[in-house]
Amino acid sequence: MEKHYPVLRKCVLFRNIEDMNYEHLLQCLGTQVRKYKEEEYVFFAGDVINHIGIVLSGVVEIMKENLAGNKHILAFIEPSGMFAEGIVCTAKRISPVTVQVKEDAEILFIPYERIIMSCGNVCGFHISLIQNMMIILGEKNFNLNRKLELLTLKGMREKIASFLINESLERKSNTFHIILNRTQMADYLNVSRTSMCRELARMKEEGLIDYYGHSFKILDMDELAQCLE
Amino acid sequence: MEKHYPVLRKCVLFRNIEDMNYEHLLQCLGTQVRKYKEEEYVFFAGDVINHIGIVLSGVVEIMKENLAGNKHILAFIEPSGMFAEGIVCTAKRISPVTVQVKEDAEILFIPYERIIMSCGNVCGFHISLIQNMMIILGEKNFNLNRKLELLTLKGMREKIASFLINESLERKSNTFHIILNRTQMADYLNVSRTSMCRELARMKEEGLIDYYGHSFKILDMDELAQCLE
DNA sequence: AAAAAAATGTAGCTGTGGCTACAAATTAAA
DNA sequence: TTTAATTTGTAGCCACAGCTACATTTTTTT
Known part of the structure; x- marks a missing residue:
């Protein structure tokens, strides 16, 4: 796991949490790592999502596929990039998008609850995590707006x-x-x-x-x- | 101001803050109210925004206008609805949209900083505010996705x-x-x-x-x- | 009530872009 | 290398949607 620390450091979610003991952080957040092969699906549109994903290695594709089979690519996520952060914040947590691995990937999953709730212990980073989450959501919004601009x-x-x-x-x-x-x-x-x-x-x-x-x-x-x- | 309390109560930002003394809350947040006439602009695409807006009465329109004059409506906001909540969370805080009043409106503005920072006093509602902000951003994201779906x-x-x-x-x-x-x-x-x-x-x-x-x-x-x- | 303004509906013409089909070029596999 | 497979480029056809122009209806103003 240690080899991925530099990737995590670049992840916006952990910004301004410099003085960090990652081992403790990851454990406190209850994270899990999974490996995926190329073309493998991480989840589908319609699935209920409770975890945020962080790409540690490889590339994943965020897309929409309608019933007629027309596919529309929304984004490619590369190492230290996140996905599903928008979904988990909604009331129903139903994904509007499908996520598929494009290059063999390792993905870190964090349960959403662990991010927004304080852990009970004296972990000072929770406030920072929450503020970072907000910035991430804001930027996501911004990008969707750019996409909208293109489509209009x-x-x-x-x-x-x-x-x-x-x-x-x-x-x-x-x-x-x-x-x-x-x-x-x-x-x-x-x-x-x-x-x-x-x-x-x-x-x-x-x-x-x-x-x-x-x-x-x-x-x-x-x-x-x-x-x- | 008291007459608007029912509207505020319905606003998602104040959800789960039932036992609230609005007078104290609004003061602590440093809110301001402004009245607008129909057709009046609240702000333009490109402006730097530091406040979240809550519609107390009337209707405002969120839209994009390109240089050719083609206008594209993104949403109508009615009383107890919010706007600019996505913008203020981004790094640059530059609005991608123009906001125009469609029916004479009163708008409550809240400085973003006051929402995400604790006020120093012992106001228990800050955590709730932050969690609500996240849900709002998540839902916003969801709606943008629906919009994208339509446009594709x-x-x-x-x-x-x-x-x-x-x-x-x-x-x-x-x-x-x-x-x-x-x-x-x-x-x-x-x-x-x-x-x-x-x-x-x-x-x-x-x-x-x-x-x-x-x-x-x-x-x-x-x-x-x-x-x- | 009359007049003006705004919103909605209809028709014809035209151009853009989608589609099929195929050619050419590039990449991967045998 | 040869073959196969994939990607990229080109051409022709045609339907769909945009536009202009105008008719009709509804709403607002006087």
Whole structure:
């Protein structure tokens, strides 16, 4: 377990709990670790969830799948990232999303009750945990809002532009690689792959962007930003 | 102020704080009340927000407005409802949404710091406040997810069906009134009003639903649910 | 009650983007 | 390498939804 301490240290839930004895902390919280193989499901939409998950290694995918089989990717969670933190705070704790492992993963589970309740012992970190939980929920909200923004855009070009500009901002460079392949990117933008490819080709032809495989380059940022207005 | 106590009592933030002396509570939290006229803006997307708002009377609208002027309604908040609770929990506290008053309103503002910090005095309600804040954020998350679900639907009929089924479930009846008018409903579904009206007419013709003004009636729930698959 | 304003419904035209089908290229397996 | 499988790109067709324009109804104002 010790090998995962650096990952935990980066986890937002444990922020401002520097002087920590992790052994004691984890025990007090009643945590459990489980290993998953690629493609394995952690839980499904509709399941009742009582634990928060922290990815120690590997990658998990958060997604929605409707009855028609259309899949929509909400996020990829990498080591030190969390999931299910929004679900456990609701009244019914029914997950609206499905979580699937994309690369062999180890996941740390923490019972929600242990986070919001004080443990009875004199553990000073509970207040910090609670405040961190709030920040996490706030940020989650913020990200959902960004996602909403993307989905409310009307045109294909607007969606692509918004996506690429955001990626570029996050990497702080006009040249960047994306993790997603075309199918995943289309899922993320909630459009059909073929239409997206067509529009990407047009934008390349017009000299707005350039790309090859997963590498993208924004050639005319001003013009690209114009697409959003 | 006393006249608003019943409204506060219904507010989720004050749940499980029954034995409360509101006078003391509100003072300890450093609350302020402001009155707004219809159409007046409470704050704009991009503003930095440090207060949570609770609607005491009237109605406010939460929305996004892009540069092209397309407006997208996220929610209507009625008395005892809250807003900005998601924003204040984030790191930057920059609002992604604009809040506008739709019916003359009185709004109670609470500085975020006063909620998450203990006040130094022996006020037992702080822990409850914090736990309530978490539930609120969780529910907010849940609603955003529902909204996302709606927006990821492809067809007009699917969106309408999803919306109507949800309304029906909430009212627990196949006959119900909606608060939104056609334009607002179209905004909410992120479609054009005319196309929505056309599809509504078709669905009525096919005997799926019936409606007049703001009253709706689901005639064939099975068939309607079928639209989502 | 009359007039004005706002909300709702309808029709026709058009463009975007989804879909099928296939080609080309890249990656993985034999 | 050859073969198979997966990913990516292209083309054509067509339906759906957006838009403009206007008719009709309902609500508000005078």
